[in-house]
Amino acid sequence: MADEDKSPRPASDPVAFKRDLTGVIPHLRAFARGLCGRPDLADDLVQETLLKAWAAQERFEPGTSMRAWTFVILRNAYLTDMRRNRFRADYDETVAERILVAPAAQEGPMHLSDMHRALLTLPPERREALLLVGAGGFSYEEAAQICGCAVGTIKSRVGRARAALSQMIESGQIPRRSTADAVAHSAIMGELDRTVLTGHQNDPVLTDKD
Amino acid sequence: MNPGNPRRKGGKPQSPEWADGLKRLYDSVVDEPLPDSFAKLLDQLDDPSHG
Numbered sequence: 001m002a003d004e005d006k007s008p009r010p011a012s013d014p015v016a017f018k019r020d021l022t023g024v025i026p027h028l029r030a031f032a033r034g035l036c037g038r039p040d041l042a043d044d045l046v047q048e049t050l051l052k053a054w055a056a057q058e059r060f061e062p063g064t065s066m067r068a069w070t071f072v073i074l075r076n077a078y079l080t081d082m083r084r085n086r087f088r089a090d091y092d093e094t095v096a097e098r099i100l101v102a103p104a105a106q107e108g109p110m111h112l113s114d115m116h117r118a119l120l121t122l123p124p125e126r127r128e129a130l131l132l133v134g135a136g137g138f139s140y141e142e143a144a145q146i147c148g149c150a151v152g153t154i155k156s157r158v159g160r161a162r163a164a165l166s167q168m169i170e171s172g173q174i175p176r177r178s179t180a181d182a183v184a185h186s187a188i189m190g191e192l193d194r195t196v197l198t199g200h201q202n203d204p205v206l207t208d209k210d
Numbered sequence: 211m212n213p214g215n216p217r218r219k220g221g222k223p224q225s226p227e228w229a230d231g232l233k234r235l236y237d238s239v240v241d242e243p244l245p246d247s248f249a250k251l252l253d254q255l256d257d258p259s260h261g
Contacts, residue, residue, distance in 0.1 A: 018255060025248055030239035047251055054255050112238055115231040134229060135236035162229075169228050 017057045020066040021050060027067050027136065028074055034131040035078050037120045045081065049074040068138070071146050075128065082124070114174050121168070122161050129157035130165075 028049055032042035052073050053060075060069055119127055125147075132143040133154070140158070144151040168174055 014256075018252065022252060025244060026240040026242070029242070029244075030236045033239045034236060043245060043247070047247065050248075050251055050255075112231065112235045115228065115235045118228075119232070119235070130232070131236070135232045137233075165228060 012058050013062075014057070016062070017060065018054075021053055021070070024067045024070050025050070028070055031071055031131060031136060032074060032078070034116075034119060034135065035075075035124070035128060036081075037116070045074060045077055048077050052077065065142070067136075068142055068146055071132070071136075072148075075146060118165055118168050118174050122164055126157045126161035126164070129154050130161035133158050134162070 025046065028046045029042060032045045032049075033039060036042050036045065049070055053070050056073070060066070119130070122130065128147065129143060132138045132146060133140060138146065140151050140154050143158075144154045147154060
């Protein structure tokens with residue numbers, strides 16, 4: 001007798017898996033963008049994640065959260081890339097440092113790009129914790145599972161990240177360009193592209209796409 | 211009820227005002243249309259000659 005009422009789908013149903021995987025792509029993109037800052041590299045990271053998830057689909061337990069499962073894969077891919085120095089130095093350090101010397105000189109509402117710049121100044125593990133809990137809507141417990149650490153560690157990281165952002169914002173130290181955000185943003189990205197191209201001419205990951 | 215209240219349970223009752231910005235930042239990416247490259251990649255997954 002089939003046990004269909006308890007199990008919504010067979011353990012390895014590629015069609016269902018692919019449907020669920022497709023459904024989480026927007027979230028993977030948002031998480032990746034928050035982590036690494038650059039939209040193009042974030043999407044590369046998501047594509048890498050999708051391929052790895054597809055290859056590992058038999059390890060996915062139906063009925064559990066596809067989003068949490070794929071976030072773990074994405075996070076691991078990100079950390080691997082970080083260790084290879086693929087984008088950390090280019091964005092998180094160089095640019096974050098530079099934009100920090102341009103403190104908020106304007107009143108007015110905070111733009112999303114301000115938020116993103118502020119976020120990118122946080123240490124990666126706090127940024128990731130805040131992204132998962134504060135933006136992705138994961139519980140502390142889920143975030144701890146994704147990051148492979150204790151719940152208390154996540155709480156601490158989120159708390160420190162919140163405190164840092166609050167302090168940055170309250171003291172007017174939002175890393176904000178003095179010109180219009182969109183213009184500044186594209187300028188930053190343009191400089192980054194040049195930096196990356198200069199620094200990674202021999203990196204096939206960055207240069208073999210057309 | 212606070213209409214801007216995050217869905218997350220167990221969060222601090224009063225979030226800093228930028229907390230909503232963080233969610234909007236995330237949601238703004240979630241709401242973006244997917245680049246074509248993703249459709250191509252998904253098609254490749256079904257191709258038995260791939261991988």
